[in-house]
Amino acid sequence: MSLPSTKRGLLLINLGTPDAPEPGPVRRYLREFLNDPRVIDINPVGRWFLLNLFILPFRPAKSAEAYRKVWTKEGSPLLVYSRALEAAVAERLKGDYEVALAMRYGNPSLPDVIAQLKAKGVSEFTVLPLYPHEAASSASSSLARTYEVLAEGWDVPNVRAVPAFFDDAGFLDAFAAVGRPVIAEARADHVLFSFHGLPERHMRKSDPTGQHCLASAGCCDVMGDANRHCYRAQCYATARLLAQRLALPEGGYTVSFQSRLGRTPWVKPYTDVVLPELAAKGVKRLAVMCPAFVADCLETLEEVGIRAREQFVEAGGESLTLVPSLNAHPEWVDAVVRLVRASDGPLSTERAASR
Ligand SMILES: C=CC1=C(C)c2cc3[nH]c(cc4nc(cc5[nH]c(cc1n2)c(C)c5CCC(=O)O)C(CCC(=O)O)=C4C)c(C)c3C=C
Ligand SMILES: [Fe+2]
Numbered sequence: 001m002s003l004p005s006t007k008r009g010l011l012l013i014n015l016g017t018p019d020a021p022e023p024g025p026v027r028r029y030l031r032e033f034l035n036d037p038r039v040i041d042i043n044p045v046g047r048w049f050l051l052n053l054f055i056l057p058f059r060p061a062k063s064a065e066a067y068r069k070v071w072t073k074e075g076s077p078l079l080v081y082s083r084a085l086e087a088a089v090a091e092r093l094k095g096d097y098e099v100a101l102a103m104r105y106g107n108p109s110l111p112d113v114i115a116q117l118k119a120k121g122v123s124e125f126t127v128l129p130l131y132p133h134e135a136a137s138s139a140s141s142s143l144a145r146t147y148e149v150l151a152e153g154w155d156v157p158n159v160r161a162v163p164a165f166f167d168d169a170g171f172l173d174a175f176a177a178v179g180r181p182v183i184a185e186a187r188a189d190h191v192l193f194s195f196h197g198l199p200e201r202h203m204r205k206s207d208p209t210g211q212h213c214l215a216s217a218g219c220c221d222v223m224g225d226a227n228r229h230c231y232r233a234q235c236y237a238t239a240r241l242l243a244q245r246l247a248l249p250e251g252g253y254t255v256s257f258q259s260r261l262g263r264t265p266w267v268k269p270y271t272d273v274v275l276p277e278l279a280a281k282g283v284k285r286l287a288v289m290c291p292a293f294v295a296d297c298l299e300t301l302e303e304v305g306i307r308a309r310e311q312f313v314e315a316g317g318e319s320l321t322l323v324p325s326l327n328a329h330p331e332w333v334d335a336v337v338r339l340v341r342a343s344d345g346p347l348s349t350e351r352a353a354s355r
């Protein structure tokens with residue numbers, strides 16, 4: 001006798017983006033995003049004042065202007081590229097998984113997408129947060145919200161989460177495959193790996209030992225038990241592994257952290273500090289890879305592709321070339337499929353027979 005078959009859903013989750021590059025939609029998006037206690041981790045009253053008195057009256061107009069510079073006919077780049085990945089992965093996993101993209105903030109919202117998957121009969125979920133590195137404000141927040149929404153129903157489905165993939169060979173090979181020809185064509189004399197930053201406070205809070213993270217200058221240079229889940233150590237590991245694949249010599253690349261918000265210290269070195277330093281050292285043609293992002297977005301296209309380029313050239317550099325992100329590159333699609341299959345888990349003979 002065969003048991004009723006289980007329908008599996010794959011939930012790809014990215015950060016989120018405004019519905020339109022205008023102050024109103026940007027304000028709505030930022031309000032949801034920055035109200036997340038894993039993003040602005042201060043007491044709720046302090047967060048309310050910070051948001052409503054200092055951030056939301058000013059930032060939406062400025063951010064909307066930045067979004068307008070990179071907005072496409074189909075919409076926000078982050079959504080467009082994440083949709084392209086969703087379609088390619090869905091094609092590859094047809095028959096095995098219902099695949100759907102959700103955004104942690106904004107649309108398509110996690111509750112809506114989960115409801116749609118459930119309406120299609122999905123009763124087992126695999127969740128893949130589309131961030132290579134672990135951070136409370138990105139992957140943890142996406143997982144926490146997913147668990148919260150899934151736990152709302154009477155029956156709570158089985159959920160598997162695909163772990164951080166900062167050192168996954170498929171992810172690294174795909175990024176190297178995208179980067180290699182771009183770096184060659186730009187005749188780059190140096191590569192900058194610019195990762196999204198994090199407040200230093202977040203790093204210390206995520207340190208299970210309480211005494212390793214940021215305690216010494218080189219605490220992220222080597223990965224061990226104490227820092228296996230450290231965002232900055234994972235970023236450095238990604239950079240080292242990509243540098244190997246790209247055959248970059250020691251000294252031929254630099255790691256930095258971009259996109260900081262507010263006045264508290266964020267992880268260093270800062271990208272906007274490193275850029276003029278590289279120009280001053282004589283770097284002329286810089287290639288920038290942003291391996292914290294698997295899809296091009298405001299932070300890659302505008303912050304690096306436009307603003308960092310202007311800053312580097314003003315500081316004396318000749319050119320700054322942004323290496324595109326993975327988007328829906330076929331090697332990345334392969335890697336995602338492998339990550340998902342690897343997290344499938346072995347099925348017992350009877351369950352396998354019932355599928
Ligand atoms: C790569 C993972 C990300 C982490 C970790 C992260 C942390 C983090 N971000 C902010 C503040 C902002 N980030 C913004 C945009 C943005 N951030 C990520 C990814 C991570 N953020 C992406 C993919 C994007 C692009 C979104 C898009 O629409 O293209 C923004 C919004 C834009 C702006 O106004 O500058 C803010 C604000 C904090 C505070 C934080 C950790 C505490
Ligand atoms: Fe650390």
Ligand SMILES: [Fe+2]
Pocket residue numbers: 196259
């Ligand atoms: Fe961010």
